[in-house]
Amino acid sequence: MTHMADEETILAAATRHLNRHHTASMGDLAKGIGVSRATLHRHFATRETLLHTIARRALDRWEAIQDEAGIEAAAASGDPAALDTALRALLRGFLNVVDEHGFALTVHLIADLPALVERGERLEDREIAFYAALQRAGMLRADLPARWISGALFGLLVALRDRLLRGDVAPRDIERLLFTTFFDGFRPAAEETS
Template sequence: MSHVGYSCLMALDRDHVLRSAAALLTRKSTATMDEVAKAAGISRATLHRHFAGRDALVRALEALGIAECEGAVSRARLDDGPAGEAVRRLVREIQPAAGLLAFLYGESQLWEGDRQNDGWQRLDARIGAVFQRGQRTGEFRIDLTPVWLTEALYGLIASCAWATLDGRVAARDFPTMVAELLLGGAVRREES
């Protein structure tokens, strides 16, 4: 029964296509379906067999981005140890997905509609919780809301991803730049 082999190959291809598309759209967010297909090394017809249309492709990339973030959040074990260290781990774990995140962050199509993926809400909750925890333990200042700190984290990740693509920031400095700037603002300053 070749159907098994079929779906198996399709699944592998699908992931490859998705990652190629992410890499391309990170650099050129207005790339056409044809360019996406060429970047993945397949034809436009096959691309359409994987994703019904451009919208479906973007949605799939959104789902991938959410999944990558959730993986990073889990691996970072945000509930363990000092909140500051947890945030540092999170930034380090999320770096490989930073380009994809930057693309999604700028894809206003995903945010304008009233129906947006619940995954972001779940992520916001998990990430916001670590800031809240840091505030409760007195490690973080309380005059910046967890919601804003979460938003700022996304913003800094996207900014640094773009700066990295332009060569204004070295890729190896990404975790330091993002985490140190964010935490410098979030960590309560030591009393002098």
């Protein structure tokens, strides 16, 4: 067993392991990530505590990606160049945490924690407002609800995560796959923008 005791390292490894083994026990997790059960329990007394910490971490990272991409400032500006830069930064940011999509945000980890549910909804609403600004600027299709665009992007990220786990796609291809699918699906047709 390794002696990694850094909580952030344990959380990242646990998320990767849980992506493959959703129902892993604490013992299975400790073995799968290369720490002793005692080390895992020192950081997280119960599996539920670990799962809720993973969910909080996923929300923290989601918010940080939005902040780093500057989606609110870009949306407020309405400037197509700023919107495009922010959108590409947002997508690249999501690719950096693709492991967290799927398990951390789809396995109902936060359903019984109202504060986390509310925070997740707030982050989604923030992103939906950004997609609506892209639509107003003619950069995303206006015939689709912004909430649909948000949900579809999340689905694409989960699909990428799953394909990576299965070895169906190479990590070097994920940016191209995401950008091609997203932009080909959600950009307005040429005649709509002219």
